Each structure stands twice: as structure tokens, then as C-alpha cells.
Amino acid sequence: MESSERDEKKITATALVHGGAAATGAGAAIDDCWNKIGVHGDSSCPQLAQHIHCRNCPVFAAAATELLDGELPADYLQEWTRHFAQSQQIGQLNTESAVIFRIGVEWLALPTALFNEVAEHRAIHVLPHRRSSMILGLANVRGELLICVALDQTLGLEVVAESKRERQRLLVTSHEGNRLAFPVDEVHGTHRFHPQELMSVPATVAKATATYTKAILPWQQKSVGLLDHQLLFYTLNRGLA
Numbered sequence: 001m002e003s004s005e006r007d008e009k010k011i012t013a014t015a016l017v018h019g020g021a022a023a024t025g026a027g028a029a030i031d032d033c034w035n036k037i038g039v040h041g042d043s044s045c046p047q048l049a050q051h052i053h054c055r056n057c058p059v060f061a062a063a064a065t066e067l068l069d070g071e072l073p074a075d076y077l078q079e080w081t082r083h084f085a086q087s088q089q090i091g092q093l094n095t096e097s098a099v100i101f102r103i104g105v106e107w108l109a110l111p112t113a114l115f116n117e118v119a120e121h122r123a124i125h126v127l128p129h130r131r132s133s134m135i136l137g138l139a140n141v142r143g144e145l146l147i148c149v150a151l152d153q154t155l156g157l158e159v160v161a162e163s164k165r166e167r168q169r170l171l172v173t174s175h176e177g178n179r180l181a182f183p184v185d186e187v188h189g190t191h192r193f194h195p196q197e198l199m200s201v202p203a204t205v206a207k208a209t210a211t212y213t214k215a216i217l218p219w220q221q222k223s224v225g226l227l228d229h230q231l232l233f234y235t236l237n238r239g240l241a
Helices: 003-018 058-069 076-085 151-155 207-212 229-240
Strands: 096-103 106-111 115-120 135-141 144-149 169-175 178-184 186-193 213-219 222-227
Touching: 096 151, 096 169, 096 178, 096 213, 106 151, 106 229, 135 169, 135 178, 144 229, 151 207, 151 229, 169 186, 178 229, 186 213, 207 213, 207 229
Parallel strands: 106 222, 144 178
Antiparallel strands: 096 106, 096 186, 115 169, 135 144, 169 178, 213 222
């Protein structure tokens, strides 16, 4: 198709919408009528009754052709060169997820994959002749009796008087097929972080707590102890034996 013939068809198509008023010429701005009187505008275009959608209209097709056939902007190559020259952003890749909770005054975290449920607190029935202080007793969770353990005892946390604390949630976990539950005072929920955010455990942390804490996770101006779940559950299972 000759260039003059194609331009003539563009003018004719544009005139369908604009009542014969169409501007042409090199560098002329394209009138995006689809954003004004078309489907993305007020839908007052009389051609919509015939074409249903602007993408079926020859004016829309003519505008696309004009854009594709037109010369590139002067800064086009420079802009895309800068775009592809940028370093790849990998900061959000390889993130990990943990559940953050509070026991007493301590904020702690364990990998999200360990948790089955965050349940309401319920009565814990003490086991007779229990040999370990880390075992609190049994709790009924959805018809299943689960052994409840005391993480504060295991981790050597500062004991808070029972009258000053409210066991608000029961966290149900599963590790290597063994299900355990432990009460906590507050649950924040899941939190994603990059391993580079983790900090070393300071020397001021109590010895017992430091044994089970592999890193410190900064979170909301707090220092959360990220627990070594392998060591923790090994200790818990050994205490249940």
C-alpha cells in the first residue's frame, strides 16, 4: 500500500470520530479519543454502537500503526540502556518466614513451617508424677490431646508471676511427626525477613536463652530471638522420653 493511500485511510478513519477534524503530519500528537469519549472515557462516542469496544475501531488501529511507524524519541535508546544497565535487585529473594510471639517480656520467633495452628488458650490438665518441669500437662485441641510444654522453663526465661500474665494463645507445632503445644502471652503472626537482616546474639543475653537463640531479628524496634528449632525440639523430645 502506498504511503499516501495509507495516510488517506488514517485521515478518513479519524474523521469518523472527530467529525472530519483530524490533524496529520510528522510529529503531530495522537488524539487518544478512547480515553475521552471511548470505553476509557465517558463512552459517548457514536461509533461504540457499531464497534462495541475501541480496540475494534479503525481509529484505534490507525493510532497504533502511527505509533509503530513513527520515529523513536531522541532519548529512547539512552533510557533503555540505563534501565538494563542497572544492577539486578535481589534483596527480596531467598527470604525466610517466622512466627513471632511473646512469652513474658521476651519476643521470640520460630520458622513458620513448624506451626499447625494458633489456638485459643484452654485448660491444661496436669500430669501426675511428671518428672520434668518443662512439661505442663495435656490440652484438648480439636479433640486431640496434646502435650503442652513450658518454653520459659526450657529457655531459662525470667519467670513472671502468674497473676501478672495472661496465657492468651496456644501454639500447636509439628516437628518430625511429633506434635507439641506451648502457651504464649501474645502472637504477632508471620514475618518475612532476609537472612542478611539477622544479627549476632549479644553477650548480655542469659546463658540458657543464648544456647537456644541462633540470631537476633530486628523487628518494630524490638530484638526478637530467633530460636534454633532443631536444638529446641531435640531438648523437648528428650525431656518427654
